[in-house]
Structure formats: structure tokens, C-alpha cells
Amino acid sequence: FLDIRKEKRIKFEDFAQEFIEVYAKPNKKSWKRDELSLKHLKAFFAGKYLSEITSYDVENYKRKRIQKVTPPTVNRELACLKTLFNKAIQWGKARGNPVKNVKMYKENNQRVRYLEKEEIRKIILNTQEPLRSIVLIALNTGMRQGEIMNLKWEDIDLEHRVIYIRETKSGEKREIPINKTLYNILWALKIENDVRENPAQHVFSCKQEWVKHKFTELVRKLEIKDFRFHDLRHTFASYLAMMGVNLKTIQELLGHKTLQMTLRYSHLSRDYKREVVEIFASQMDTIWTPKEKQEEKSVVFPLPQLRYNKGLERFAEVAELADAPDSKSGGVSPRVGSTPTFGTNLVVFTIWFFLASWSSHA
Secondary structure, eight states: OOOOOOOOBBBBBHHHHHIIIIHHHOOOOHHHHHHHHHHHHHHHHOOOBGGGHHHHHHHHHHHTTTTTTHHHHHHHHHHHHHHHHHHHHHTSSSSSOOOOOOOOOOOOOOOOOOOOOHHHHHHTTTTOTTTTHHHHOOOHHHHHHHHHHHHHHGEEETTTEEEEEEEEETTTOEEEOOHHHHHHHHHHHHHHTTTTTOOSSSSEEEEEHHHHHHHHHHHHHHHOOOOOOTTTHHHHHHHHHHHHHHHHHHHHHHOOOGGGGGGGGGGGTTTTHHHHHHHHHHHHGGSSSSHHHHHHHOSSSSOOOSSSHHHHHHHHHHHHTTOOGGGTTTTOOOOOOOOOOHHHHHHHHHHHHHHHHHHHHH
8 A cells, every 4th residue: 555565574594495495406506505605694694584684784794704714705605695685686575685785805716726746646646446536537637526526428438539528617518538548547437337237327426525525535644735626627727738738728628718717827838928929920920021021131241332233233143152051061052053162252252352443433
């Protein structure tokens, strides 16, 4: 009546569950990440109604949460909270979004931690199956952990040595060549799977949580500092860059949507900047005129200016003959193919002296 509506009083924890069931699960592959974010958000906002939560409350959450986790983690949780309120507004269960004016933390996404060769050797020698094969696949392909765990035998073409990744983070399919090391690993796993009574569709049957836990436990035991499973992907890309592989190829292998994401590895490539300036030179080469090039090549050494131009041209020919390499050293004269002798040099000197004298008198 008179356009006045009674605001619905919905508790945050109740709507959070509705958000997961109605929106996140049906629409997002990363709904489990939202579920984890909401676990911490519900612990802080429990008991509050949606209408009671203000920007000040969100700032307080941000301030307390940063004391326990990294800025990217806080940003992911705030982004989830912002989406939740946007959906509440769309569904007529809230009027405003308290996260709208809250500033996110600045993130440094340029972290590149890769294994040294000795660290790679240490991990491989101290890892049991199936984790060992999973690690080797990551090191030889740069695949994400989720991509490896979701890999099916139908996605692997051993005959043509290609892995087809159909579900990626960027949403675009990509192909990864199978090298010799990877071929041997997959071939052994394929034989083992084929002899089973009920062959599995997936290459690996273990859960991602198990892989993450075991890998974290392994690097802690081996005293490899500041290293996560995802850094195996960085290791693959870093060594490609250090071997001189161009960044466009690395981008395609990793499945990065933009080259900007791949540029973090450019500082590892000694040849990258050199390659760029060489490409520039080859592209700009058409600007330098052929006439200028010919003039640069035709000058052997400076001469006094002569009015008799034909004499000068003839002199240039004789000088070129005189400068031709000795046939005994493997060179061939560009004009006649014979070896210059003392007599030839004498003739050159005589002609030069005659022309210079004639020029001064003229």
C-alpha cells in the first residue's frame, strides 16, 4: 500500500545455503570454493539479518581475516560475499550491497617458484605411486591438478601422442604433446588399467584432497621450502623459458587466455629480449633503402674525388681484384678467379698514381 513494502528478515546463514544450492552448484564449476568461503563468512556474520550487514561490518571482517590468511584469499571471500548480495537483490531479498564500496587488497600474482634440478630429483626418488606418476605428468605437461585428476583414458591418444584437455579453467580446450618420458608413464598405467576386471575411465582414482595432503606432507618431509603442487606447473613453464622456447608457445601449452599471464616467465629467458629486437630488425629492414645499402657496400676505402668518373669505376674494379683472397687459402677472385701477383699489385699502384696525378693537373 502506497508503495511501502515490508522488508523480509532473512538470516545470513540461511541465505548463504540457498545461494549455494540455487545459484553456485548449478552455475559454477568452482562452487566448492564458494562453499569454503561461506564457511568463514557464516562464522563471522552468523545471527545477523541480510538487512543489518553494513560496509563497516564487511571492513571489520576484512581487517580480522587478513591476520590469518593471504590477501588473495580475503579477496576471493569478499568477491563471494559481493556475488551473494547481488543475487539477494535480484531475488528481492535485499535492497543494497554492503560490499560494493569495500576496496579489495592489492595482489601480487607474479610469484614464480620453480624446482631446482636437485629438488626435482629428490621429489621423484622419494615419492610413491600413484603420487609419483601424478607429479611426473605435472612436470612434463604443466597441467593443473584438477586437469590431471579429471583426465580420462578417452582423452589420451597414445598413437598420435596427444592429450586432449576438454575442461579447462579458461573454458577453452587445448592439446598437449606427449613426450618420451610421459609416453612411458602413460603406457605403463594403461597396461595396468587394461588388465583389471573393471577398467577405470579415469587415469587416477584418488581424490584431489588426498593428492594435496600427500604432496604437502612430502615437501615438508624433504624440507623443500615454499612449494605447492601448483608450482609444478610453474616449474614446467620456467624451464621452457630458460631453454629459449618463445612465450607464445608457452602460453598455448599452459592454456593461458592472454599473453600477459605468461609474461611472468619472460625474465627467465636470456634470449627473449634478444629475439624481440631481432624480430624488430627484420621487420624494419624494408625501411632502409637498397640505394643506401649499395653505397655502403661499394665503398672500399676513401679516395680523392676524381672528375673522370669512368676512371674511378675502373679503379674500383681493379681494387676489388687486388683485395680478392688468395686461392691457396681457399678463396676465389670475384672477377677472374686467379691469384693476384706482385705484378698485379704494381699495376694497381701505377693506375692509382696516374689517375691521382691527372686529377690534380686537371
